[in-house]
Amino acid sequence: MDKVQTKILNCIMCPMGCELTATMEDGVVTSVKGNSCPRGEKYAKDELTNPMRMLTSTVRIEGAALHLLPVVSKSTLPKGKILECAEALREIKAKAPVKVGDVIAPNILGLGVDIVASRDMAAV
Amino acid sequence: MNKIYDIIIIGGGPGGLSAAKSAAENGAKHILVLERDREVGGILQQCVHNGFGLHHFKEELTGPGYAQKCYDLVKDMDEVEISVDTMVLNIENKSDDKKIVTCVSPRNGLQKIEGRTVILTMGCRERTRGAIRIPGYRPAGVYTAGAAQRMVNMEGYLPGHKIVILGSGDIGLIMARRMSLEGCKVEAVLEICPFSNGLTRNIVQCLNDYDIPLYLSHTIVGIKGRDRVEGITVSNVDDSMRPIAGTEFDIECDTVLLSVGLIPENELSRELGVAIHPRTNGPVVDQHRETSIDGVFAAGNVVHVHDLVDFVSDEAEIAGKFAAIKATGNAKKATLDINVNAGDGINTCVPQHIRLTSGEDESVRLFMRAKSPQRKVTLHIKDGDGEVMKKPLAIVKPSEMIAVDIPAAKVKNIKSDITVSIEGAK
Ligand code: SF4
Numbered sequence: 001m002d003k004v005q006t007k008i009l010n011c012i013m014c015p016m017g018c019e020l021t022a023t024m025e026d027g028v029v030t031s032v033k034g035n036s037c038p039r040g041e042k043y044a045k046d047e048l049t050n051p052m053r054m055l056t057s058t059v060r061i062e063g064a065a066l067h068l069l070p071v072v073s074k075s076t077l078p079k080g081k082i083l084e085c086a087e088a089l090r091e092i093k094a095k096a097p098v099k100v101g102d103v104i105a106p107n108i109l110g111l112g113v114d115i116v117a118s119r120d121m122a123a124v
Numbered sequence: 125m126n127k128i129y130d131i132i133i134i135g136g137g138p139g140g141l142s143a144a145k146s147a148a149e150n151g152a153k154h155i156l157v158l159e160r161d162r163e164v165g166g167i168l169q170q171c172v173h174n175g176f177g178l179h180h181f182k183e184e185l186t187g188p189g190y191a192q193k194c195y196d197l198v199k200d201m202d203e204v205e206i207s208v209d210t211m212v213l214n215i216e217n218k219s220d221d222k223k224i225v226t227c228v229s230p231r232n233g234l235q236k237i238e239g240r241t242v243i244l245t246m247g248c249r250e251r252t253r254g255a256i257r258i259p260g261y262r263p264a265g266v267y268t269a270g271a272a273q274r275m276v277n278m279e280g281y282l283p284g285h286k287i288v289i290l291g292s293g294d295i296g297l298i299m300a301r302r303m304s305l306e307g308c309k310v311e312a313v314l315e316i317c318p319f320s321n322g323l324t325r326n327i328v329q330c331l332n333d334y335d336i337p338l339y340l341s342h343t344i345v346g347i348k349g350r351d352r353v354e355g356i357t358v359s360n361v362d363d364s365m366r367p368i369a370g371t372e373f374d375i376e377c378d379t380v381l382l383s384v385g386l387i388p389e390n391e392l393s394r395e396l397g398v399a400i401h402p403r404t405n406g407p408v409v410d411q412h413r414e415t416s417i418d419g420v421f422a423a424g425n426v427v428h429v430h431d432l433v434d435f436v437s438d439e440a441e442i443a444g445k446f447a448a449i450k451a452t453g454n455a456k457k458a459t460l461d462i463n464v465n466a467g468d469g470i471n472t473c474v475p476q477h478i479r480l481t482s483g484e485d486e487s488v489r490l491f492m493r494a495k496s497p498q499r500k501v502t503l504h505i506k507d508g509d510g511e512v513m514k515k516p517l518a519i520v521k522p523s524e525m526i527a528v529d530i531p532a533a534k535v536k537n538i539k540s541d542i543t544v545s546i547e548g549a550k
Pocket residue numbers: 011012013014015016017018034035036037038039040041043
């Protein structure tokens with residue numbers, strides 16, 4: 001027999017925070033309501049089957065006016081791997097100068113996602 | 125003192141940079157941005173998380189990424205000069221088109237600079253423990269969430285390892301995740317209100333993702349430890365936010381982060397003499413973001429605390445545009461001055477008044493904050509003659525600013541003061 005479930009969740013793809021109502025049948029999302037844009041539908045489907053998150057953090061940097069360089073994942077990573085990725089970034093050291101978008105940690109933990117600089121940082 | 129600037133902008137955060145860009149695009153030739161830090165970008169430089177820019181730049185950026193974009197847009201403009209490491213001490217209003225800004229910098233020492241107009245974009249700062257009075261000793265380990273954010277994201281050290289956060293505003297929530305990512309244990313987030321004051325997405329991705337408990341209607345009634353924080357005593361509070369005796373429990377921690385709200389930074393504005401609104405704690409402005417003093421404009425968090433930097437940029441672009449129009453002598457004289465009042469269910473509304481000219485052809489955007497969270501409400505804008513417009517809203521929360529545009533065709537017909545209110549579903 002089909003098991004139909006309704007799940008309420010908040011879209012986190014943008015600060016609007018739309019409240020989504022998703023219907024699941026046998027572990028498959030069959031409908032999403034309440035989203036103001038298509039990203040909401042994709043979010044609900046991912047969140048209920050394979051939740052993904054962006055990662056933002058900092059890495060040490062040498063030769064700049066600041067000690068730390070802010071970085072961001074180029075795309076989302078599996079939610080369950082986020083803490084491990086953050087830990088890996090603590091071991092990395094960048095070197096100034098850096099331009100926004102420069103790859104700082106390629107293919108983090110072999111997950112196929114690059115970690116890039118989120119700002120320029122000049123050498124001093 | 126030789127050069128006269130069209131516009132002097134006080135503060136080089138996203139507000140100041142966006143105002144500069146828009147001013148240049150609207151005809152101002154000589155624009156000076158004064159920034160007290162060693163680089164522009166303001167508080168965004170320490171907000172390394174993402175979620176910025178979706179409205180304004182149509183792409184998702186981190187805080188430093190957003191600042192970078194704002195800076196990249198003005199850095200090569202001939203009209204825009206940026207002076208960092210420059211602290212503004214005082215602004216004087218000599219006449220409608222003559223303002224004197226006194227500032228100091230290591231490079232130029234004490235300087236007096238003349239501008240035809242001034243735009244205030246100083247932003248806001250955090251409320252501190254003193255402002256909310258927690259009883260107990262004054263041990264090390266108590267920080268504002270923003271100070272901790274600066275430590276972790278810019279200076280490179282951790283304020284502690286077992287953390288409790290007081291206040292569920294966005295900075296508190298973001299810091300809960302940030303500390304978790306750095307390997308700290310966040311024991312709890314406490315919120316004195318019965319609802320969270322942060323964006324819903326931040327509750328989901330900053331607390332729920334890391335299994336951090338959020339205690340609503342709870343506050344800290346005592347901090348333990350003499351030299352270093354050793355723990356806190358927490359209590360449930362009643363409807364009037366008073367601790368309920370007998371509900372106390374202890375949480376062990378070495379660090380307490382306070383995220384208890386932001387207040388616009390208006391020392392310079394007050395000295396200058398601009399009228400400050402008692403609820404927003406920022407200058408009273410019209411729809412062009414002109415303050416009570418002719419030729420002095422204000423935008424962004426200095427006017428009212430925003431939750432989205434995108435709206436700060438939008439608002440600063442308005443200020444930049446109209447400061448440019450004023451500085452170049454093209455401002456139209458207002459024929460009608462209409463107050464915008466916050467009615468039922470609305471805590472604050474910006475702008476506080478609308479100055480209409482004959483042949484008015486601009487729409488007006490109102491930014492509002494609701495008093496309490498509600499679902500399925502209608503926002504009404506009424507003048508003395510009745511309804512100007514209404515808009516159904518699926519959900520309102522004090523933490524999420526409401527933005528509504530009154531179309532130009534409707535603005536034109538407003539004849540008397542307007543009141544904005546929220547009514548629940550019947
Ligand atoms: S559904 Fe679209 S508009 Fe709504 S929160 Fe998600 S991304 Fe934002």
